[in-house]
Amino acid sequence: MIRFPYGISNFPVIRTEGYLYLDRTHYLPLLEEAGKQLVFLRPRRFGKSLLLSMLANYYDIKTADQFDTLFSGLEVGHNSTPEHNRYLILRWDFSNVLAQGSAEQIRQNLFDHLNVRIQGFVNQYREQLPDVQLNLLRDNALSSFEELVTVVQEHGHQIYLLIDEYDNFANEVLVRDAHNSRPYRELLEGEGILKGLFKIIKTSAAEGKLARVFITGVSPLVLADMTSGYNVATDISQQPRFNTLCGLTQQELGGLVTTVLQDCGQDESQGEGLLQTLKQFYNGYRFCDQLDQPLLYNPILCFYFLRHYQDECKAPRQMLDGNLMMDAARIRYLANQPSGTDVVERILDEENTITLDVLENRFGVEKLADLQQDERYLLSLLYYFGVLTIVDTDRLGKLMLGIPNLVTRALYVDELRQRILPAPKDRIAVANLAEKFYQTADLQPLADYLEQKYFAAFNNRDYAWSNELTIKTAFLTLLFNDIYYVVDSETALQRRYADLVLIIRPSMRQYPTLKDLVLEFKYLPLADLKLTGEQVREQSREHLMQLPAVQAALQAALAQLQHYRTVLVDKYQEPQRLYCMAVVALGFDRVVWQTL
Secondary structure, X not given: OOEOXXXXXXXXXXXXXOEOOOOOHHHHHHHHHXXXXXXXXXXXXXXXXXXXXXXXXXXXXXXXXXXXXXXXXXXXXXXXXXXXOOEEEEEEEHHHOOOOOOHHHHHHHHHHHHXXXXXXXXXXXXXXXXXXXXOOOOOOHHHHHHHHHHHHHHOOOOEEEEEEOOOHHHHHHHHHOOOOOHHHHHHHOOOOHHHHHHHHHHHHHHOOOEEEEEEEEOOOHHHHHOOOOOOOOEEOOOOHHHOOOOOEOHHHHHHHXXXXXXXXXXXXXXXXXXXXXXXXXXXXXXXXXXXXXXXXXXHHHHHHHHHHHHHHOOOOOOOOOHHHXXXXXXXXXXXXXXXXXXXXXXHHOOOOOEEEOOOOOOOOHHHHHHOOXXXXXXHHHHHHOOOOEEEEEOOOOOEEEEOOOHHHHHHHHHHHHHHHOOOHHHHHHHHHHHHHHHXXXXXXXXXXXXXXXXHHHOOHHHHHOOOHHHHHHHHHHHHOOOXXXXXXXXXEEOOEEEEEEEEEOHHHOOOOOOOEEEEEEEEEOHHHHOOOHHHHHHOOXXXXXXXXXXXXXXXXXXXXXXXXXXXXXXHHOOHHXXXXXXXXXXXXXXXXXXXX
16 A cells, blocks of 8 residues: 655655655756755645755765665666765754744744754764854854854865745744734844845855755745845746646656555546546646646645545545645735735636736735735735646736636635625524535525625625626635535536536535536626616515516526536436526525526
């Protein structure tokens, strides 16, 4: 059985204890050629820490006698570079710096981390640094670092500095309070502590005390805010040749799925369906603008799914691992920015693609205050956080951005749901209504709730700008459930598109009460009906359905549904479970529907 390294980023452990390792060592010569000081940005939980662990063990002078054990059978094992096992390795992990308290407290947390790692470094390299005793200053770890690099150089060695999650604690400070960036600014602006630290790194590299620097993180925001302190690094994040440096490819995943099915004694013919599920929920990431580069899967989520499947011989009930809800806070932070909620709603609208001329890669926190005038920064941040990705380019070469997969879509939907229904009791009530709808296809209880509660959550501005998209978003927000369904909007059905499709997940089709559901929406402004909101609310649904404009809208939607039904029945072969509904909203006051 495959030993999936779920949550394990220790390269020697993976290599010596039989865990799966997907070889990325063929990138080592390319990384050496790319520059002496590199920055590599990827969303969280994409394998960056394992990459750094591999680099550390490849270049560490102390692991030279373990080279064959660690790298035999890998590409670099029989094609190593002259620099292997040549340096002393200093590793910092800023995700271990607690981002709580005042700026002064966070500063001290950073100093404590640096001093602990510096002392550990000296202890590790006693053979190379005999009798070295550093004066570690608790209130000035920058001085400790300067002393360290000088002493190492005096002993005839060089340091390879590896910094993991360089922006983690600074981003946590920023995200914690979307309306108060002061603590963040204190860490970075002027003579802020991070800017001071990276000035020393820059100077030490220029003086030859640091041979190489490799930095990982999520976004370029922090780098931009300390540009004058560290403006010499090469950002390789969007270079096409490094697109697959982290993440899983379709080919790699296909081989793992085949092995897992064999372990379960299941027919390999099930692999296509399993890969389709993984693709819908975990695929879709592209980290460059060259469309011939492969789309990537989130590795940690794939390992979570495959490990569960290997143990239980069935898919996990919940597709998003509860330990990986890390992006929700970032979406919330960005949604709290001026125009943020509007951007989230636009992102969920697949009919109107979002485009950017280029991804912003040098912008600081001051730009976040200008988002009402310029959304480039917000959209670029969403890309770096992994909740938007490059899906295509348009005729002018602009980047077309979209949601990469269904687990990411769930985060957006949940954010909207919490904004529209902030009270937990309301969200629970909606979940109960939705669950009944999944089993009965009876829309009335849900429609009653929409009319009595949900529509009231929209203000006059929403009403003025309401349209078919607004109604579709409302239903998507209420009905989205990735435990039971593959939930998609604007689903391609032989080059025609259904507004909202809920297809039972393969692993959930065993529950006979669940229905496959297709909804097609139409929106009629009250002005077109020549009725006021009060008049519409006073009339029964039966009477409203007979209005000529409503009948025309229903018939148009039913005609579209007839096509979708034919395609879906042919695909799933269960016509008795498929319910297709035409839904017409009359302003933001009433909803009527008809089942095909």
